[in-house]
Ligand SMILES: Cc1ncc(C[n+]2csc(CCOP(=O)(O)OP(=O)(O)O)c2C)c(N)n1
Ligand SMILES: CC(=O)[C@@H](O)[C@H](O)COP(=O)(O)O
């Protein structure tokens with residue numbers, strides 16, 4: 001009978017000896033490889049925080065003390081130790097979330113998987129404890145990658161100002177985001193890491209001196225005092241200590257005893273303290289350690305023995321983009337690429353191999369990436385910033401006020417646009433076509449298939465006086481959808497079967513196959529439909545309003561929030577043109593979506609061909625007077641004035 005199943009909550013760890021804790025760590029590693037190889041997930045990051053998480057839960061008393069994780073992808077061990085050991089449906093509908101979830105446990109706080117926010121949360125919680133005179137502790141785990149995000153430094157600036165406000169920051173330093181972490185901070189952490197041997201030397205010395213009668217202890221105290229000077233001499237760690245933060249470390253992040261000792265010191269310190277832990281992403285699992293690209297940062301289903309993927313997804317949107325970028329790079333030397341610590345996930349790895357001097361990895365710093373792009377464009381280059389749609393949210397102001405205001409030719413390529421599903425609410429790319437609607441002169445392309453990605457990327461990089469956006473979904477690219485005609489700049493995907501067609505269906509991006517299916521279903525109801533793909537959804541094509549006037553109903557379908565999305569923009573364009581044709585806009589409801597597969601989420605929100613066809617059929621019937629809505633709310637009337 002293993003030890004893990006005996007852990008129902010963190011306090012069960014207190015009964016284990018250090019030998020048993022090491023046994024537990026090994027058991028957890030075996031569990032992670034076995035479970036995550038079946039479901040997919042963030043295997044590498046979690047293999048790296050086994051001992052760290054055990055030690056944190058031994059020293060701190062969750063949920064009274066708050067144990068916080070930045071990004072949250074490395075919280076599987078935390079879940080295992082807080083009563084959640086059924087990983088059979090990890091990241092699946094009804095199963096455990098891949099990130100902390102307040103609905104799952106009182107031990108979980110931050111659900112947002114956007115990096116670099118944990119220190120802000122910790123600062124706020126520590127202030128609340130101080131004001132409410134609560135002696136609870138706050139311990140925040142932040143990775144070396146997340147530390148490259150500007151928000152982390154905004155928080156550190158505030159945290160360091162309150163010298164007497166207890167807060168423990170655990171830097172989980174595994175030297176990687178996906179790829180090795182970049183920048184001056186990474187170099188500084190490396191400097192600190194090199195004093196690791198020095199720490200061991202001191203620890204050994206302390207052990208000997210503590211066992212030396214009479215002179216031992218005072219001598220150790222003297223040495224310890226000298227340590228700071230000596231260490232500063234060997235490895236200047238000014239940055240954290242110059243900020244006013246107590247620095248403890250570097251600590252071996254896989255030595256539970258050393259971790260507990262450091263965390264106990266930090267817990268007693270009574271002010272903000274950084275515990276710098278050296279960990280190994282993918283630790284204990286050779287296929288992960290051998291993965292030079294990203295140490296199995298996020299894997300699909302794999303063979304546990306070999307780590308090889310169980311199924312390949314065929315041609316995906318990301319690869320289509322990446323291959324076209326390489327071709328563009330050969331044709332135009334002004335094309336440069338930017339990534340926010342996700343070179344391979346956004347498909348820039350091949351471009352980087354071909355043009356290493358023309359790729360900039362800015363770290364997890366999307367805001368800086370956008371402003372730097374404005375600089376690059378002003379300097380005569382054409383930057384292509386490849387980023388997940390959801391992560392562009394945090395660079396909105398920079399896109400608006402640095403890129404667009406200055407009419408910079410920058411192309412933002414948004415991968416994972418639309419419902420992604422399994423990574424939960426903060427990972428769906430459902431806001432870009434809403435927030436970007438208000439950016440003057442910005443143009444948005446939503447390619448429907450691989451050929452359109454290639455074509456629209458080229459059209460985008462040809463625009464030199466305004467930002468352009470090309471957005472596409474996660475995963476396998478759909479079938480080619482050929483146009484059968486053209487109206488204005490819009491592709492006609494299906495001509496109506498009647499002279500006076502009923503429905504104008506505006507199909508956005510990757511939903512083209514579904515829109516053609518909707519048209520087929522409407523056909524069966526005797527409803528004639530024209531299907532158009534605007535290709536560039538912002539600005540709305542000038543031919544759309546006059547085309548709409550030739551139909552009885554306009555329907556828009558988009559993989560974006562309905563709030564302020566393409567449907568809203570088309571409705572506004574019709575109003576502006578004085579075209580009063582009824583419009584129904586179908587998209588993602590403006591709410592946070594629980595994790596499930598993309599297909600399950602799309603079904604849940606009614607973004608399916610049958611659901612939409614049914615609603616459009618009802619609308620047309622209503623227009624024909626063949627159907628009055630019995631559920632119509634009669635209460636919403638105003639009685640006429642009685643004279
Ligand atoms: C704002 C933002 N940009 C990008 C990502 C994608 N992302 C998820 S984890 C990760 C790397 C995090 O590195 P680190 O903080 O060092 O954690 P580790 O995986 O090494 O434990 C990135 C870039 C994100 N979650 N949030
Ligand atoms: C935690 C995080 O933000 C990323 O690692 C994300 O999980 C990757 O998502 P994809 O699997 O879509 O690349």
Ligand SMILES: [Mg+2]
Pocket residue numbers: 143144145146172173174175176177
């Ligand atoms: Mg890291």
